[in-house]
Amino acid sequence: MTTTLTEITHLPTLALLVCCEYLAIFKKTVAMHEVFLCRVAAHPILRKDLNFHVFLEYNQDLSVRGKNKKEKLEDFFKNMVKSADGVIVSGVKDVDDFFEHERTFLVEYHNRVKDASAKSDKMTRSHKNVADDYNRIGSSLYALGTQDSTDICKFFLKVSELFDKTRKIEARVSADEDLKLSDLLKYYLRESQAAKDLLYRRSRSLVDYENANKALDKARAKNKDVLQAETTQQICCQKFEKISESAKQELIDFKTRRVAAFRKNLVELAELELKHAKGEEFDDKHLPER
Amino acid sequence: MIDDDREDLFAEATEEVSLDSPERDPILSPEPTPAITPVTPTTLVAPRMESKSGTAPASFDRSREEIEEEANGDFFDIEINVSDPEKVGDGMNAYMAYRVTTKTSISMFHQSEFSVKRRFSDFLGLHSKLATKYMHIGYIVPPAPEKSIVGMTKVKVGKEDSSSTEFVEKRRAALERYLQRTVKHPTLLQDPDLRQFLENSELPRAVNTQALSGAGILRMVNKAADAVNKMTIKMNESDAWFEEKQQQFENLDQQLRKLHASVEALVCHRKELSANTAAFAKSAAMLGNSEDHTALSRALSQLAEVEEKIDQLHQEQAFADFYMFSELLGDYIRLIAAVKGVFDHRMKCWQKWQDAQVTLQKKREAEAKLQLANKPDKLQQAKDEIKEWETKVQQGEKDFEQISKTIRKEVGRFEKERVKDFKTVIIKYLESLVQTQQQHFTITLQPFLIENHSNKNVMHVGGKSRELTLQAHSL
Numbered sequence: 001m002t003t004t005l006t007e008i009t010h011l012p013t014l015a016l017l018v019c020c021e022y023l024a025i026f027k028k029t030v031a032m033h034e035v036f037l038c039r040v041a042a043h044p045i046l047r048k049d050l051n052f053h054v055f056l057e058y059n060q061d062l063s064v065r066g067k068n069k070k071e072k073l074e075d076f077f078k079n080m081v082k083s084a085d086g087v088i089v090s091g092v093k094d095v096d097d098f099f100e101h102e103r104t105f106l107v108e109y110h111n112r113v114k115d116a117s118a119k120s121d122k123m124t125r126s127h128k129n130v131a132d133d134y135n136r137i138g139s140s141l142y143a144l145g146t147q148d149s150t151d152i153c154k155f156f157l158k159v160s161e162l163f164d165k166t167r168k169i170e171a172r173v174s175a176d177e178d179l180k181l182s183d184l185l186k187y188y189l190r191e192s193q194a195a196k197d198l199l200y201r202r203s204r205s206l207v208d209y210e211n212a213n214k215a216l217d218k219a220r221a222k223n224k225d226v227l228q229a230e231t232t233q234q235i236c237c238q239k240f241e242k243i244s245e246s247a248k249q250e251l252i253d254f255k256t257r258r259v260a261a262f263r264k265n266l267v268e269l270a271e272l273e274l275k276h277a278k279g280e281e282f283d284d285k286h287l288p289e290r
Numbered sequence: 291m292i293d294d295d296r297e298d299l300f301a302e303a304t305e306e307v308s309l310d311s312p313e314r315d316p317i318l319s320p321e322p323t324p325a326i327t328p329v330t331p332t333t334l335v336a337p338r339m340e341s342k343s344g345t346a347p348a349s350f351d352r353s354r355e356e357i358e359e360e361a362n363g364d365f366f367d368i369e370i371n372v373s374d375p376e377k378v379g380d381g382m383n384a385y386m387a388y389r390v391t392t393k394t395s396i397s398m399f400h401q402s403e404f405s406v407k408r409r410f411s412d413f414l415g416l417h418s419k420l421a422t423k424y425m426h427i428g429y430i431v432p433p434a435p436e437k438s439i440v441g442m443t444k445v446k447v448g449k450e451d452s453s454s455t456e457f458v459e460k461r462r463a464a465l466e467r468y469l470q471r472t473v474k475h476p477t478l479l480q481d482p483d484l485r486q487f488l489e490n491s492e493l494p495r496a497v498n499t500q501a502l503s504g505a506g507i508l509r510m511v512n513k514a515a516d517a518v519n520k521m522t523i524k525m526n527e528s529d530a531w532f533e534e535k536q537q538q539f540e541n542l543d544q545q546l547r548k549l550h551a552s553v554e555a556l557v558c559h560r561k562e563l564s565a566n567t568a569a570f571a572k573s574a575a576m577l578g579n580s581e582d583h584t585a586l587s588r589a590l591s592q593l594a595e596v597e598e599k600i601d602q603l604h605q606e607q608a609f610a611d612f613y614m615f616s617e618l619l620g621d622y623i624r625l626i627a628a629v630k631g632v633f634d635h636r637m638k639c640w641q642k643w644q645d646a647q648v649t650l651q652k653k654r655e656a657e658a659k660l661q662l663a664n665k666p667d668k669l670q671q672a673k674d675e676i677k678e679w680e681t682k683v684q685q686g687e688k689d690f691e692q693i694s695k696t697i698r699k700e701v702g703r704f705e706k707e708r709v710k711d712f713k714t715v716i717i718k719y720l721e722s723l724v725q726t727q728q729q730h731f732t733i734t735l736q737p738f739l740i741e742n743h744s745n746k747n748v749m750h751v752g753g754k755s756r757e758l759t760l761q762a763h764s765l
Contacts, residue, residue: 105582109580115573119566122566126559126567130563133552144546155709159716259583259585263586270735276731277731
């Protein structure tokens, strides 16, 4: 009989817990969306996109259709082709020092960010497990404390309270870590992947350009379809130069943004820790008497 | 013969003898009693205070009660330490020897400070002897630490890794707690086997504690038989106190097991957290290395260092989680099993008394029949048997009353000890949690804070009043 009673009194706490979880996830999602929109808005070209303007201004429901099966399958195959191609294309050494350096840097950086992101996720998950354990211990202690009204039971109730406080702090610390560190790393994992993709596209266009050059030479030698070859070559050249220019700019921006984002998040993480340290109610004064 | 022994006891008691009296020793059998005694020598054991005459035990009682009061008043001046685990021998015959050091001012012991070397089976042997002598009359004998074949095999094989060191440390701490609890018991402290265990440099090897020995198998058979018997005994509980207490202990057992499981999960997760933090620290360091922006690279390296320190912190906390909290709960779960065992003994005692009554009744009926049949020679035998069983019934009743009285006292003592134990250990544990949290904050904020005695932006970290100035990190 006693056990069911304690279960009932614990329901509100359970509901609260679920709300806290939801709030934490909500915060995360909001933050990620904000970052995405700010990035688009800051981009010199993308900010002028009509879709973006519609997204920001249209005050009624945007009925966005999700990708159907066919489109998802197309994406999948495109990715396969891209990665296969990427391996081939990356073998080509670049004349431009800047891009060569960037490529080496990006490959290494991407791998390390991937590793750091995975480890950070594991760490955050462990933190959450510890917080959950505190919660279970707190409720067990509470059950022990409600057996009767002797001294030891009052003691157990007090200890249960303290465990609850610790759990809240642990949960907050782990949520902060998740928000500021894990998400940051996850985001830069995808960013560095995007940068790598950009380099791939440039290399692709370089290969096309070189192929066009070779084709032109062959055409001139055979004296056949020279004009066509010349036009193709010119188009390829233009494409290559354009992509090289924008890629250079994008990569420089990437670095600036990366430094700024890391700085912002690390400082914010520290500030949150400070807030918790100050607002900390969990100190010696609140321990029960011996 | 039995009567004679009782006479001796009375004779001594009237002389107001101190507990060091040499006359007492023969009765208490100074030689090590056999490790397994299926039939307990009840008359040879001191704690029985029943008597036929009313005067004699009074003074005997008093001197014992004096000791008990001393115990309750915390004048129990005896301290036991178990230390220096040392591997002796090689291969599968190897074992760990532990140093048992006793510091005491109790006059019963020959010295005030002494130490001996004991191995794990010695501890088990001691417990076995004490349990055999005292459990069936209602004393709660603290259980010894559990055997572990896996753990010991690793040690024997000679694996010098952290898990076998951990195992040895866990065992050492458990043995220390076991002895400390045992000597806290005023009755057990008087026992010569315990004294011998603490004092004698050489101890006969307790082979009967091995699981697969003849004695071990007998033990298992007895345990099974007991379990069956328990199910068949339907006791008419006339004393509500006992029913209440049994229920209480049942509840407590369940709650403690649940709590113990949660704490063990915590220990496991904290170890995981520590490992994951260390892995992350390394990863962050690598990331910092590949970052070509110098300031950011430095910041990431600092982050890696911070996380490494925090990992260290987590490890220490896991250690505390375990040794303070988890082991305490484990000990009490086993202690409660011992308490339940004592209640079971009382039931068995009651059963014996009832059986004696039934037999007496049968004998009386037989006698009545013989009276009618008029067989004078068999009649005398029947009358003798009736006398015998009347005595047994009386004895059974006395035993039952005695064990009930002892249990009440023991349970009272147990509850007091439990409250003290829990409070002390849990408060210590909470202090460690608080400290860890404070240290966690200090470590994470280290790169951002400098000690400064000026009054700008002072803040207090946690409960300690450290004045620190917050300085923005220049990236």
